[in-house]
Amino acid sequence: MRIRQALAILMLVAVAIAPAAAGAAPSRVPANVLVIGMNTSDSVSLDPAQAFEFTSVWVNYHLYDTLVDFSRDFARVVPRLASSWTASADLKTYTFTLRPSRFHSGAPVTADAVVFSIQRVFALKMAPSFIVTDFIKAPTDVVAAGPNRVRVTFNQAMPEMLMASVLANPVTGVVDPALVRRNSTPADPQGNKWLTDHDAGSGPYILMGWTRNLKIEMRAFDNYWRGRPKMGRIFLQDMPEATAQMLALQQGDIDVAMGLLPGQFKQVAAQPGFQVKQTPTFTLRYLTMNVGYEPFSKKEVRNAVKYALDYEAYKRIFEDTIDPGQTIVPANMFAHLKDRPYQRNIDRARALMREAGYERGFKAELMVPVDVPLPDVAAKMKEDLAQIGIEVDVKVLRNADILGVYRAQKHQLAIQRWGADYPDPDNLAKAFADFDSRVLAWRNQWDHPVKAKVKQAVQERDPARRAALYTEIQKTVLDEGPYAIFAYPLRLVAMRTSVKGLDPSPLYTTYDMSNVTKE
Amino acid sequence: MWAYIVRRLALASVAIFGVLVIVFVLSHVIPGDPVVAILGGQAREDIVESLRQRWGLDRPIHEQFIRFIGRLLQGDLGTSLATNRPVADDLRAFFPATIELATTAIVIGALAGLAVGIISAVAHGKWIDHLVRFLSLIGLSMPVFWLGLILLLLLYARLGLLPGPGQLDIFVTRPPSVTGLITVDSLLARDYAALRSALGHLVLPAVVLGSHALVGIARITRASMLEVLGQDYVKVARAKGLAERTVILRHALKNALLPIITVIGIYYGGLLEGAVLTETVFAWPGLGRYATNAMLSQDFAAIMGVTILIALIFSLANLAVDLAYGLLNPKIRYE
Numbered sequence: 001m002r003i004r005q006a007l008a009i010l011m012l013v014a015v016a017i018a019p020a021a022a023g024a025a026p027s028r029v030p031a032n033v034l035v036i037g038m039n040t041s042d043s044v045s046l047d048p049a050q051a052f053e054f055t056s057v058w059v060n061y062h063l064y065d066t067l068v069d070f071s072r073d074f075a076r077v078v079p080r081l082a083s084s085w086t087a088s089a090d091l092k093t094y095t096f097t098l099r100p101s102r103f104h105s106g107a108p109v110t111a112d113a114v115v116f117s118i119q120r121v122f123a124l125k126m127a128p129s130f131i132v133t134d135f136i137k138a139p140t141d142v143v144a145a146g147p148n149r150v151r152v153t154f155n156q157a158m159p160e161m162l163m164a165s166v167l168a169n170p171v172t173g174v175v176d177p178a179l180v181r182r183n184s185t186p187a188d189p190q191g192n193k194w195l196t197d198h199d200a201g202s203g204p205y206i207l208m209g210w211t212r213n214l215k216i217e218m219r220a221f222d223n224y225w226r227g228r229p230k231m232g233r234i235f236l237q238d239m240p241e242a243t244a245q246m247l248a249l250q251q252g253d254i255d256v257a258m259g260l261l262p263g264q265f266k267q268v269a270a271q272p273g274f275q276v277k278q279t280p281t282f283t284l285r286y287l288t289m290n291v292g293y294e295p296f297s298k299k300e301v302r303n304a305v306k307y308a309l310d311y312e313a314y315k316r317i318f319e320d321t322i323d324p325g326q327t328i329v330p331a332n333m334f335a336h337l338k339d340r341p342y343q344r345n346i347d348r349a350r351a352l353m354r355e356a357g358y359e360r361g362f363k364a365e366l367m368v369p370v371d372v373p374l375p376d377v378a379a380k381m382k383e384d385l386a387q388i389g390i391e392v393d394v395k396v397l398r399n400a401d402i403l404g405v406y407r408a409q410k411h412q413l414a415i416q417r418w419g420a421d422y423p424d425p426d427n428l429a430k431a432f433a434d435f436d437s438r439v440l441a442w443r444n445q446w447d448h449p450v451k452a453k454v455k456q457a458v459q460e461r462d463p464a465r466r467a468a469l470y471t472e473i474q475k476t477v478l479d480e481g482p483y484a485i486f487a488y489p490l491r492l493v494a495m496r497t498s499v500k501g502l503d504p505s506p507l508y509t510t511y512d513m514s515n516v517t518k519e
Numbered sequence: 520m521w522a523y524i525v526r527r528l529a530l531a532s533v534a535i536f537g538v539l540v541i542v543f544v545l546s547h548v549i550p551g552d553p554v555v556a557i558l559g560g561q562a563r564e565d566i567v568e569s570l571r572q573r574w575g576l577d578r579p580i581h582e583q584f585i586r587f588i589g590r591l592l593q594g595d596l597g598t599s600l601a602t603n604r605p606v607a608d609d610l611r612a613f614f615p616a617t618i619e620l621a622t623t624a625i626v627i628g629a630l631a632g633l634a635v636g637i638i639s640a641v642a643h644g645k646w647i648d649h650l651v652r653f654l655s656l657i658g659l660s661m662p663v664f665w666l667g668l669i670l671l672l673l674l675y676a677r678l679g680l681l682p683g684p685g686q687l688d689i690f691v692t693r694p695p696s697v698t699g700l701i702t703v704d705s706l707l708a709r710d711y712a713a714l715r716s717a718l719g720h721l722v723l724p725a726v727v728l729g730s731h732a733l734v735g736i737a738r739i740t741r742a743s744m745l746e747v748l749g750q751d752y753v754k755v756a757r758a759k760g761l762a763e764r765t766v767i768l769r770h771a772l773k774n775a776l777l778p779i780i781t782v783i784g785i786y787y788g789g790l791l792e793g794a795v796l797t798e799t800v801f802a803w804p805g806l807g808r809y810a811t812n813a814m815l816s817q818d819f820a821a822i823m824g825v826t827i828l829i830a831l832i833f834s835l836a837n838l839a840v841d842l843a844y845g846l847l848n849p850k851i852r853y854e
Contacts, residue, residue, distance in 0.1 A: 033690075125569055214686060
């Protein structure tokens with residue numbers, strides 16, 4: 001009897017833990033509510049002048065309106081708070097006319113509020129402030145030209161898409177000045193502490209609460225100028241663990257899962273009742289070589305590394321969640337160059353090493369972040385580079401530790417990523433090719449004359465000539481630069497088929513939930 | 520006894536100060552830059568430098584420590600770089616969730632551990648004893664993370680007996696905070712829907728977290744009971760014809776309790792530090808994830824705040840264990 005009981009229990013356990021063959025359990029989320037499972041612990045602050053992390057920027061896109069926005073395909077600039085605008089002949093000054101709209105507090109959105117909000121970015125000088133201060137010289141260059149007219153003077157000619165790179169970015173989200181002033185203190189005159197977890201916006205959603213490491217709750221703004229959004233409430237439920245997210249999605253406790261593992265996305269996609277959407281992002285993964293380390297000062301060695309890498313193998317390690325790409329302007333962005341000249345060619349790589357005088361190879365340290373699967377990629381790179389005599393010592397570290405070394409220009413090799421701060425090739429070109437911008441070219445001590453082209457391209461007003469300049473910059477970086485770009489990561493999101501209109505965006509700032517519906 | 524408590528608290532404050540110095544120095548000498556850790560790879564050099572100055576991180580370490588102690592004496596734990604909030608507010612937000620989880624876990628672990636340990640000791644050498652020892656070994660070697668996922672898969676996803684990750688159903692409104700403990704607050708507010716939801720969500724993480732304590736407590740209970748059961752006074756009790764239950768619970772267990780109480784105290788102190796893996800699997804907003812995040816981002820103010828709290832917990836847990844000795848064994852005197 002005991003044996004039979006034990007067998008029965010064992011069978012019950014086996015049935016319970018066996019993979020489910022059937023599809024989705026009925027959703028426990030009401031039709032007018034959207035629950036998203038994700039890791040929200042990256043957020044530091046919801047103050048638009050400070051937010052610079054995935055979750056906070058994404059939330060702020062819904063809490064705060066900006067003057068303009070990008071179309072879904074990033075092909076043109078569309079109105080948001082500004083119903084129309086005019087540009088001066090030299091494209092340096094834009095005058096915006098505001099549409100009638102209200103803050104969540106009920107106060108009208110005025111030109112003064114826009115000026116106040118952009119001037120706060122200068123005053124606080126937080127991480128994303130460069131998006132504004134790179135293009136607007138002084139806070140006084142943003143002025144109210146009437147109760148509903150704002151004039152912005154840029155420090156250079158700004159083609160419309162570049163203008164929107166600044167004024168569609170959530171860092172310029174418009175805050176309610178009266179509310180912010182009421183919650184300021186002498187020690188914190190910009191109300192930064194209060195805005196960390198409060199909302200003073202006019203966007204389609206109102207912040208109901210943020211309980212850290214638990215949930216962020218928003219509700220639809222009834223008086224939004226574009227009409228009340230369909231989803232009455234949105235919850236971003238903190239679920240840092242991928243398997244827990246997948247189970248909650250299957251059980252119907254969440255509608256959308258943002259952070260599954262590659263294999264789990266495949267598993268969910270194969271089940272009825274679920275869909276997985278994906279898009280390439282404006283992000284790059286690359287192996288970087290410090291030109292300050294003698295062997296990498298030679299272009300031939302850098303290119304030998306690029307020829308030695310097994311790009312197809314990295315894609316397999318990433319379980320197909322990356323697109324191959326080698327140029328600094330990612331796919332789907334203006335002026336993207338599709339060239340992929342580097343395919344694994346050990347003979348060519350060895351010839352280049354000989355040409356550089358390194359036929360006997362050398363030693364190099366490769367720093368790689370702990371994030372899965374990057375250590376596996378590094379192990380494969382070690383194997384690849386060993387074939388051309390480069391003896392790689394892999395160091396797996398926290399990315400923060402790598403960044404400290406990288407910023408101090410003391411690395412030799414490192415695996416890193418770069419995500420576009422705004423959807424314009426200027427952001428990538430400045431980072432990868434302009435030594436004077438003190439970003440990646442500077443960190444790798446690669447001071448190349450191509451930087452002049454970067455400065456020229458951002459000023460160029462003719463789109464065709466501008467695209468030609470970025471093509472030239474991309475080719476130069478590809479041929480001579482200290483980066484072996486090996487991936488454009490894909491953004492995947494799993495959801496119930498009942499969720500419509502939630503499309504992953506290549507840019508992290510504009511993942512629009514205000515058009516989402518549920519059947 | 521009061522003099523003893525005062526003396527122990529004074530000693531504890533010296534120990535806590537020592538821990539603060541060590542942790543402060545260690546967290547400042549390890550490689551890495553908190554500003555870079557918080558801002559990531561894309562922030563500009565000038566902004567990194569300006570924030571380093573604004574947060575006083577460009578000052579010499581002794582100056583930063585003096586500033587820290589000065590603020591601490593005024594009751595200010597500083598502001599977390601990773602949450603942009605006062606550390607005291609963060610601790611108030613995260614610690615109650617950990618107290619709830621740790622307390623439930625230790626109650627489960629202690630009750631079950633005692634029962635299993637006693638049964639195993641009484642049935643010494645029999646199959647049930649071997650089974651308990653075998654299961655203990657499995658329990659000790661089973662990663663918490665794995666156990667958590669298996670239980671989630673089994674009891675939440677497949678059988679639907681318990682709720683999934685989180686501290687409360689997402690549509691249940693949190694009761695007004697009085698103690699910060701959701702279960703207690705929902706009782707005070709007579710919000711029984713919230714109470715049901717909170718208790719439901721508590722079961723799985725508490726069982727997972729309590730399982731390790733259970734194994735440890737069971738093992739020490741078994742060993743301690745075996746030792747006591749061989750003593751003469753137990754034989755005398757049996758010879759007097761007392762019921763076996765009375766012999767075990769009144770005579771043996773009472774005398775076997777001292778090491779068990781010590782182990783329970785140590786486990787409870789450890790659980791109150793937060794359990795990052797369990798909190799991660801069950802999306803539990805406790806101290807473990809906060810502390811880990813603070814360490815990974817070298818968020819000095821948060822690290823020091825958590826250090827003070829943990830040092831306090833351990834000092835008080837040790838003191839409580841020592842006081843419990845006196846209650847259990849009248850021969851122990853506090854001088």
